[in-house]
Amino acid sequence: MSVKHPTLTWIAILVFGAGLITGAQAAGLPTAEELRSAAEAGAPWAQLNLGAAYDHGLAGMPRDPRQAVIWYRRAAEQGLAKAQFNLAHCLVTGCDGTTDPAEARRWMRRAAEQDMADAQFLYGVMLAEGLGGPVDRTAALRWLRRAARSGQVDAADYLARFED
Known part of the structure; x- marks a missing residue:
């Protein structure tokens, strides 16, 4: 076909x-x-x-x-990118019964690097919260701002709380 x-x-x-x-x-x-x-x-x-x-x-x-x-x-x-995002989501939430936050973080970054605003937001949150690796406030702010500039509404809300 x-x-x-x-x-x-x-x-x-x-x-x-x-x-x-x-x-x-x-x-x-x-x-x-x-x-x-x-x-x-x-x-x-x-x-x-x-x-x-x-x-x-x-x-x-x-x-x-x-x-x-x-x-x-x-x-x-x-x-x-969408597959990288979905895989990261499954790995962090344990949709198949197992979790691997470190691998999730790597996949989310790959999706974020392809300008996927939702991935940029969640990667920023992962960096801010230390999910899957160390906290990196500077990088978190950079990714959250990038997501907000792309129109990701949750990123703007998170930034307002994060920057206080």
Whole structure:
């Protein structure tokens, strides 16, 4: 199957799986099997979305946090910022039953370095709170300000409290 806009297609699969669009609206979209096939073939957006499907039990997939982490990691290793962010979130919250704050911090930084405002904010918080490594107030302020400049609303609120 040739997909003209893979990112939009995989997002539509997830939205359909969540019941936010109808079957008629989803006509012509790849099936869950095609999503898995694309992910197994190495397509990073498919890997990300397969991870999300497992993470949230969407697109006909059972909820399986361990599989979510596996697929997020594969996409993250290919440099996909959203996958790096999702993997970091799973590693810090223990979505699969294990936590690794230090690894989470490394992945969050990678996503933040790609100008993902939410990652910049959370990486700044990790630095400010010492989650996954030592507290670094100077770097935390730099990342929080960068996130706030990018329009991340929580960053501005956090900065107001942090700078007092």
